[in-house]
Amino acid sequence: MERDLQSLIRHKSILVMRWFFVIVQIGIFGLAVSRLIVVMPNYYNYYAMGVIVMTMYSVAIFTGYEIYDEADDGFVEYLLSLPITRRELVLGRSLAGGLRSFIFMSPIIAVFLLIIGVLDPLKVLTALVALYGFAFGVSGLSITLAVGLKSGDRFDIIMGALDAFIVRLSTALYPQAFMPGPIATLSMFNPLSYATDLFRWSLNFDIRFLANPAVALIVLVIFLMTFNFAGVMIYERNLEGGSWR
Amino acid sequence: MGLTKKYGSTLAVDHLNLEVQEGEILGLLGPNGAGKSSALMMLSTIIKPTEGTAEVGGFDVRKNPYEARELIGIAFQEAKLLWMNTPWEILNWHAKVCGVKNPRQAAEAILKELNLWDARKKLALELSGGMKKRVEIAKVLVQRPKVAIVDEPTAQIDISGKYQIWEKIRSLRDEGSTIILATNELSEADRLADRVAIMCHGRLRICDTPRNLKDSIPGGDVIDIRFETPVENRAVSELKGIAGIVDLALVKPTHMRIYLNRAEKMLPKIMQLLSTLHVGINSINMKEPSLDDVFFHYTGTILDETQATPGVPSP
Numbered sequence: 001m002e003r004d005l006q007s008l009i010r011h012k013s014i015l016v017m018r019w020f021f022v023i024v025q026i027g028i029f030g031l032a033v034s035r036l037i038v039v040m041p042n043y044y045n046y047y048a049m050g051v052i053v054m055t056m057y058s059v060a061i062f063t064g065y066e067i068y069d070e071a072d073d074g075f076v077e078y079l080l081s082l083p084i085t086r087r088e089l090v091l092g093r094s095l096a097g098g099l100r101s102f103i104f105m106s107p108i109i110a111v112f113l114l115i116i117g118v119l120d121p122l123k124v125l126t127a128l129v130a131l132y133g134f135a136f137g138v139s140g141l142s143i144t145l146a147v148g149l150k151s152g153d154r155f156d157i158i159m160g161a162l163d164a165f166i167v168r169l170s171t172a173l174y175p176q177a178f179m180p181g182p183i184a185t186l187s188m189f190n191p192l193s194y195a196t197d198l199f200r201w202s203l204n205f206d207i208r209f210l211a212n213p214a215v216a217l218i219v220l221v222i223f224l225m226t227f228n229f230a231g232v233m234i235y236e237r238n239l240e241g242g243s244w245r
Numbered sequence: 246m247g248l249t250k251k252y253g254s255t256l257a258v259d260h261l262n263l264e265v266q267e268g269e270i271l272g273l274l275g276p277n278g279a280g281k282s283s284a285l286m287m288l289s290t291i292i293k294p295t296e297g298t299a300e301v302g303g304f305d306v307r308k309n310p311y312e313a314r315e316l317i318g319i320a321f322q323e324a325k326l327l328w329m330n331t332p333w334e335i336l337n338w339h340a341k342v343c344g345v346k347n348p349r350q351a352a353e354a355i356l357k358e359l360n361l362w363d364a365r366k367k368l369a370l371e372l373s374g375g376m377k378k379r380v381e382i383a384k385v386l387v388q389r390p391k392v393a394i395v396d397e398p399t400a401q402i403d404i405s406g407k408y409q410i411w412e413k414i415r416s417l418r419d420e421g422s423t424i425i426l427a428t429n430e431l432s433e434a435d436r437l438a439d440r441v442a443i444m445c446h447g448r449l450r451i452c453d454t455p456r457n458l459k460d461s462i463p464g465g466d467v468i469d470i471r472f473e474t475p476v477e478n479r480a481v482s483e484l485k486g487i488a489g490i491v492d493l494a495l496v497k498p499t500h501m502r503i504y505l506n507r508a509e510k511m512l513p514k515i516m517q518l519l520s521t522l523h524v525g526i527n528s529i530n531m532k533e534p535s536l537d538d539v540f541f542h543y544t545g546t547i548l549d550e551t552q553a554t555p556g557v558p559s560p
Binding site for chain 2: 078083084
């Protein structure tokens, strides 16, 4: 974890660039588009919360790309030689991937909470736990796919497609009630939907537009457990099998 | 124990049976593609064997990989560093992960010993090839593992650096570590290894002390004798009759080459005979076989010089 966090701090220019992107997205596009949306009260907050979770997703997904970089440098072999269990290694990376996206987004989240005036510690804590849990799960998903696919090109394609679908087929930017039937159904199987809805629920957003928070929590827990467990299994099987060499 | 590794249809290691004794330096010799690195990777639990297994300190690498890994430290052939970190950060982190007491002090000491202290704040990617390699070796030295695996430890390192690293490897052994040294440099194995194992095409060809390996080549030792006058046939035939002389050739009438084993033990007998025959001698030269000769004898090939790093003359 220490190592992963160090790498975040070293890439200051990327951090600033991505912050700039999020600020523009929420500050300009969000404001403009929320004026168009009249059927939903307070769409601006809905949108901003969705963008925050989406950005968490796109930062957490980088854990998988790092595995390819490390494989290119031969660094994976070094990690595998260290006196740590494979479970610790994968979970450590997932936790760090989650924490990294969390730290990355924390200044924006802090400013956003101040702007919308949600300062209740319990609510803030619940919102942050939802965000972190989601980022942790996404890191696990990213590791699972990276190690499972064994090809940087394939991983790039899959992640590109996944990124396009996981955002569009979720409630990150629009509520389920406004989606066409099949898309609404698909969004129910999307962890991003539940993560954003849980985040919004924690921050007092109108529950009529959100998934049931208990269901959202359960889905999130299943998501992060499934992909981190799969990550450990596939990491051990594929990397120790030597098929990456 | 029957350690085998296949990558698809390629057999990298073929039923390797090898015992490394506690506290020794075992030199693992072989050309590129001999299966050395794959064997070491299996031993350090980085990759799983396809068949067979190995034990490290009594722990089976298949059944108890974590316990085996706790005993092992490996310095890879190619430095595997965190390129965006400095040598100081790399060693500190490595020492912490490996449970070294006082990691900062240990890292500082090793960096100074390997002349890396002045470069401690540079990014690893900015270091020269030799410095990267020294940082890689430093990881094992800071860890001081029970079993240290060093894969071509002095590749890309200058001559004075080689001597320094050899000394460090010896002192690591003297402190109780068992060391497996994979190398392409025969002189390195000859200088450091208590025993040498030769691998070729994934198989172990032979494993013994350098002395025994050299002695195992029939007629491997050579004595060159230059005479004051052309040597007589009688002297030649009487010399051929000495037990232990494998072959004898007259290079010139005044220059005889004798092939035998244990030349240092046989020389007094030869001298005695020549003295009895009143043969005048100008010079005597003795040469024992090198590990090059041993390698050729057991594998039928010579180690490609381009695989080894240039540098140090044979002892």
